[in-house]
Each structure stands twice: as structure tokens, then as C-alpha cells.
Amino acid sequence: xxxxxxxxxxxxxxxxxxxxxxxxxxxxxxxxxxxxxxxxxxxxxxxxxxxxxxxxxxxxxxxxxxxxxxxxxxxxxxxxxxxxxxxxxxxxxxxxxxxxxxxxxxxxxxxxxxxxxxxxxxxxxxxxxxxxxxxxxxxxxxxx
Amino acid sequence: xxxxxxxxxxxxxxxxxxxxxxxxxxxxxxxxxxxxxxxxxxxxxxxxxxxxxxxxxxxxxxxxxxxxxxxxxxxxxxxxxxxxxxxxxxxxxxxxxxxxxxxxxxxxxxxxxxxxxxxxxxxxxxxxxxxxxxxxxxxxxxxxxxxxxxxxxxxxxxxxxxxxxxxxxxxxxxxxxxxxxxxxxxxxxxxx
Numbered sequence: 404x405x406x407x408x409x410x411x412x413x414x415x416x417x418x419x420x421x422x423x424x425x426x427x428x429x430x431x432x433x434x435x436x437x438x439x440x441x442x443x444x445x446x447x448x449x450x451x452x453x454x455x456x457x458x459x460x461x462x463x464x465x466x467x468x469x470x471x472x473x474x475x476x477x478x479x480x481x482x483x484x485x486x487x488x489x490x491x492x493x494x495x496x497x498x499x500x501x502x503x504x505x506x507x508x509x510x511x512x513x514x515x516x517x518x519x520x521x522x523x524x525x526x527x528x529x530x531x532x533x534x535x536x537x538x539x540x541x542x543x544x545x546x547x
Numbered sequence: 548x549x550x551x552x553x554x555x556x557x558x559x560x561x562x563x564x565x566x567x568x569x570x571x572x573x574x575x576x577x578x579x580x581x582x583x584x585x586x587x588x589x590x591x592x593x594x595x596x597x598x599x600x601x602x603x604x605x606x607x608x609x610x611x612x613x614x615x616x617x618x619x620x621x622x623x624x625x626x627x628x629x630x631x632x633x634x635x636x637x638x639x640x641x642x643x644x645x646x647x648x649x650x651x652x653x654x655x656x657x658x659x660x661x662x663x664x665x666x667x668x669x670x671x672x673x674x675x676x677x678x679x680x681x682x683x684x685x686x687x688x689x690x691x692x693x694x695x696x697x698x699x700x701x702x703x704x705x706x707x708x709x710x711x712x713x714x715x716x717x718x719x720x721x722x723x724x725x726x727x728x729x730x731x732x733x734x735x736x737x738x739x
Binding site: 426427428429431434447448464465466467468472474476477479490492493494495498507508510511512521525527528529530531532533534535536537538539540541542543544545546 | 550564566567568569570571572573574575579580581582583584585586587588601603616618620622623624625626627628629630631659663664665669671684688701709711712713714732735739
């Protein structure tokens with residue numbers, strides 16, 4: 404009984420420290436992060452969290468590695484939001500929702516999708532993509 | 548008359564800004580093809596072939612050429628971070644001594660770290676199936692913590708290392724429950 408309780412407490416604390424969704428690995432050109440109304444200059448090594456918005460300029464690109472080994476890159480003239488990122492590193496259960504409002508996005512799925520297909524979703528203004536595995540790209544814009 | 552109607556439609560299409568919302572499946576670096584499912588209102592498309600694409604306003608699955616993908620997504624794809632690399636380390640039972648076989652693996656892991664500009668490391672402990680599943684979760688996490696200490700000892704910054712314990716969920720060698728299997732008592736290192 405004591406061992407079980409210890410294990411439960413241990414699991415609870417393991418889940419509690421997983422606050423960062425991922426880390427910026429690549430930054431080219433002009434790109435910034437909007438967090439709680441503030442505008443932060445992006446640089447490699449910076450952690451990202453739920454509700455962060457990545458905004459890139461005409462020559463800006465950004466690459467992010469997430470806690471579950473998912474990879475995403477955001478292309479020029481883009482606006483991208485991490486809406487929800489939950490990942491349990493013991494069970495690999497999780498949910499990853501992001502939104503591309505504008506621009507281009509490329510991605511490689513990670514451990515969340517391996518455990519639960521379609522638990523990684525990319526939202527656009529009129530559609531939702533569920534990822535069952537591996538690599539994809541998305542574009543949102545206007546064609547005249 | 549029909550010609551006029553077509554001409555009017557073409558003119559209308561040229562004048563109206565049409566939203567672009569494209570989803571495309573790409574072949575992965577190892578040649579594996581994945582699947583995505585695109586839901587647009589009531590319409591659901593399953594894309595499971597390389598370069599299969601879902602386009603705004605089109606019920607049929609489209610196919611893009613590699614050239615089209617390169618021209619639209621080239622800069623974006625170029626910004627993808629390095630693929631995470633995985634390494635397996637084994638320690639002599641009850642010690643912090645790497646087995647002889649694991650020493651070159653450690654060297655390969657360190658080379659992968661040097662090759663990445665902002666490398667971080669996840670140390671993942673795994674157990675065999677001996678003992679309770681919950682106890683193995685804890686044991687695997689403790690093993691990962693000890694290896695984190697070992698990596699700090701050889702000069703890797705502690706704040707670049709995170710740990711996880713997978714318990715007996717991911718057996719390298721599949722066994723029944725309660726089987727003592729040294730190959731399953733391992734530590735996996737993801738370099739990212």
C-alpha cells in the first residue's frame with residue numbers, strides 16, 4: 404500500500420513539471436513570440452508553452468522540437484498558436500492542438516501520435532487535420 | 548450562351564479572392580508514408596499517399612508534385628529541427644559503470660550532441676517485467692535520474708537533461724510477465 408501511494412505521488416509530480424511544451428531550435432530572419440500580451444524576441448534554446456503565438460516576417464522561419472519529439476516548423480509570413488500541449492512521459496498519453504491562422508507549417512509527428520493516433524491536430528480557419536503519423540505540410544492564405 | 552456563362556465564371560473566379568487551406572502528406576526521411584485526416588465541415592478526407600493533398604473547396608483528394616511542394620514549403624521544411632536520435636546504454640548491474648558494448652554508443656551519443664546547435668537530452672529508463680508495473684515505473688525513473696547524474700559527471704549541463712521512466716511498457720525484447728531479461732533493463736537517450 405505504501406509503495407503504491409509513493410508511486411502515485413511520484414507520477415503526480417512527474418506530470419506537474421511538464422510545463423514547457425517544447426523548445427525553439429531554429430530561428431531565421433524576423434520572428435517573434437507573443438506571450439501574455441508581450442512580444443518576445445525568438446532565439447534558439449527558448450522554451451515554448453501553451454497559448455504562445457509564433458509570428459514570422461517575410462524572411463522568417465522557426466523550428467520547434469516538442470517534449471514528445473514532435474517537430475514543427477513555421478514558414479515566412481505566418482501566425483501560429485500552440486493551443487494545447489499535454490504529454491505524459493511515462494504513458495505517452497497526450498493531446499497536441501495547434502492552429503495555423505496564416506502562412507505555412509511543416510511537421511513530423513512524435514510519441515503522442517504513436518500512442519494515440521489523431522491526438523495531434525492542426526486547426527486552420529475552416530478545417531481540422533488529425534495526424535496519424537509522420538510528415539505533413541499545411542498552407543493558409545488567399546489566392547487572388 | 549454556354550461559352551458566355553463559362554467566361555463569366557472564369558472572370559468571377561479571377562476577381563474573387565479564394566481562400567487557400569492546403570494539407571499535404573509528405574514522404575518521411577526514412578521512406579515511411581503516414582496518414583492525415585482532414586475534416587472540413589461534413590467533408591472528411593483521408594490522405595495516405597505521398598503528396599496526397601486536401602484543397603479548399605474541393606471534395607476530391609488532389610496530388611501535388613514534389614516541385615510544387617518545394618516551391619510552397621521549401622523554406623518551411625528547411626527550418627525543421629534535426630530529427631531526434633536515439634541511443635541505448637547498458638550499465639553493469641547495481642553500478643554506474645557502462646558495459647563495454649555501451650562505451651562506443653556513448654561516443655556516438657556525444658557526437659550527435661555536438662552536431663546539434665542547441666542539443667538537449669531526454670534520459671528514458673526502461674525495466675524488464677519482474678515486479679509490479681507501478682514499482683517498475685518508479686524504478687525506471689530512478690534509473691534515468693542516476694544516468695542523468697552520470698551524464699552531468701561527464702560534462703553535460705544538467706539543465707539540458709530531462710528524465711522519464713517508461714517502466715515495463717516498451718520492452719526491447721518482448722517477454723511474458725515476471726521475466727528477468729537484461730536487454731530490457733536499459734536506458735534510452737534521445738538527443739534532440
